Amino acid sequence: MTLYRWLPIFSTLLWLFIPALEVKANRPLAKIAPDGQDAHPTRIIFSCGVGVPPAQEFARSDFCNKSNLPRLVKQAQNLNCPAPALERLSKHLVAFGETLESIARQYNLIPATLLGLNPSLRSGGVQVGSEILIPPFNGIRVEVPANQTWRDVATAYNVREAILYEVNGCQENPRVVFVPGVNWSPETLGVEEVSRELTGYPLPAMAAVGLRYGWQLRLGTGKVEFHSGVDLLATPDTPVLAAGNGVVAFAGEQGNYGNLVVINHQDGLQTRYAHLANITVTTGQRIMQGEQVGTVGATGFPDIEASHLHFEIRYNSDLGWVAENPEPYLRNMGIANR
Numbered sequence: 001m002t003l004y005r006w007l008p009i010f011s012t013l014l015w016l017f018i019p020a021l022e023v024k025a026n027r028p029l030a031k032i033a034p035d036g037q038d039a040h041p042t043r044i045i046f047s048c049g050v051g052v053p054p055a056q057e058f059a060r061s062d063f064c065n066k067s068n069l070p071r072l073v074k075q076a077q078n079l080n081c082p083a084p085a086l087e088r089l090s091k092h093l094v095a096f097g098e099t100l101e102s103i104a105r106q107y108n109l110i111p112a113t114l115l116g117l118n119p120s121l122r123s124g125g126v127q128v129g130s131e132i133l134i135p136p137f138n139g140i141r142v143e144v145p146a147n148q149t150w151r152d153v154a155t156a157y158n159v160r161e162a163i164l165y166e167v168n169g170c171q172e173n174p175r176v177v178f179v180p181g182v183n184w185s186p187e188t189l190g191v192e193e194v195s196r197e198l199t200g201y202p203l204p205a206m207a208a209v210g211l212r213y214g215w216q217l218r219l220g221t222g223k224v225e226f227h228s229g230v231d232l233l234a235t236p237d238t239p240v241l242a243a244g245n246g247v248v249a250f251a252g253e254q255g256n257y258g259n260l261v262v263i264n265h266q267d268g269l270q271t272r273y274a275h276l277a278n279i280t281v282t283t284g285q286r287i288m289q290g291e292q293v294g295t296v297g298a299t300g301f302p303d304i305e306a307s308h309l310h311f312e313i314r315y316n317s318d319l320g321w322v323a324e325n326p327e328p329y330l331r332n333m334g335i336a337n338r
Contacts, residue, residue, distance in 0.1 A: 084169035085178035086141065089117075090134045094126045103132060112322060113138045116184025139167075139180040150177050157182050157325075158214040181215040181226070183322060198244040198265065200289040201333040202273060202311050203296075207232040210308045213325045227303060228323035229272065229312035230330070236277060236307050238296040241289075243271045243313075243333065248285045248293075257310070258300020261293045268316035275302050275310050 082088075092103060100121060104111045115121050117133050117140075126132070142153055150173075154164045157179050168177045211231040242263055249270070250262035259276035277297025281287060296309050303310075313329055314321040 081166055081170035084171065084174070085136055085139070085167050085180070086176065087169070088136050092132045092134050094128050094130050094132060096128050098126065098128075100126055107134050109135070109138055110183070112184045113140070116140045135178065137180055138183075139178050140182050140184045142177055142179050144175050144177060150174055153177055153179065158212050183324070198269065198271065198313070198329055199333055200241060200243045201330065202241055202243050202271070202309060203232060203234055204239055204241070207234050207309075209233070209327070210304050210306050213323075213327060216303075229274075229310050230326050231302075231304055231306075231308040231310050232330075233306055233308050234296045236296055236298070238309075239292045240273050240276060240294045240296060240309055242287045242291050242293055243311075243329075244269075244289045246271075246287055248281050248283055248287055251279050251281050251283045251285075251293075253299070256301045258302075259294065259297065260300075263287060263293070270312075270314040270316065270321055272312035272314065273309060274312070275300050275308070 092107075094103070100111045100114060103126065104114055113135060114132060117135060120130070121132070142157075144150055144153055150164060150168065150171075151161055153159075154161045159179055159181065164177065164179065165171075167180050168174050209230050210233045211227055213227055213230050216225060216227045240261075244263075244265045246263040246265040248261065249264045250260060252260065254260040254274075257272070257274040259274075259279050261273045261276065261279055261281060263271050263273075265271065273293055275297055276294035276299060279294045281291075281293050287293070296307060298307060302308065311326055311330075313324050313326040315324055
């Protein structure tokens with residue numbers, strides 16, 4: 001009977017104590033700095049059990065509503081993304097004696113990256129006292145077409161979507177993106193203009209691509225390397241054909257290329273045909289589109305084991321012969337040859 005007599009008193013004390021516990025539980029587990037920023041380096045935890053990123057201000061009701069959790073988790077993930085690359089540009093004031101090449105080396109970049117981001121440099125040379133925009137790493141600035149998304153840009157430039165997403169600050173719908181690891185090429189040499197000069201496909205028939213142009217992860221080594229052309233799958237001894245009229249600038253053995261033929265065309269264009277089994281032209285020879293230059297082989301150090309032709313398109317610049325993505329040209333060549 002004594003126990004039952006004390007039950008109402010215990011009940012009353014319990015109901016008085018519970019609100020105090022709730023108030024204590026609702027306090028964030030971090031001190032708030034005077035400027036309003038969270039002084040704790042990790043997170044704040046509310047009584048509903050959800051971690052709150054310190055750099056973000058949310059109402060407690062927001063977190064305790066389970067329907068909001070997917071959105072909040074996504075926002076928390078985005079907090080780990082760096083600022084977009086195009087918002088991290090620095091400026092370099094050109095000093096006397098500096099060149100485009102020396103400035104590029106200073107920032108561990110290639111000159112083509114600076115040319116792409118600074119159109120004023122394309123007219124020739126750098127001017128003392130002028131400012132040059134410097135990106136955090138090599139790449140190009142690309143405007144996303146109105147009917148496309150950044151994912152389409154990633155596909156077009158053979159860049160992993162996750163990389164492009166993070167480099168551009170995890171934005172959902174950016175209209176301008178920075179594409180890392182892609183070499184800039186002159187805007188004046190569009191595919192439509194070039195296709196008038198290079199209309200011949202380098203093989204007798206359209207071929208599948210074994211290895212694309214751009215940065216590639218090499219199987220077996222785990223290293224990321226730049227592939228300056230495309231590998232077109234073809235059986236050994238398949239005839240290799242000139243993509244356009246021109247002059248043979250080189251025909252012979254050349255290191256990793258193996259047996260190589262280089263043809264210079266009009267408008268500062270060049271095509272290269274590598275890993276040939278044999279060569280049927282000579283240096284200095286004038287050649288016509290569709291004329292055989294050799295046959296498919298495996299000389300040098302091919303990047304893939306499958307039999308293929310390594311094909312490149314380059315343009316002439318003050319920086320030398322700069323590799324360009326051949327795939328748009330190859331598509332136009334295929335259409336022209338139908």
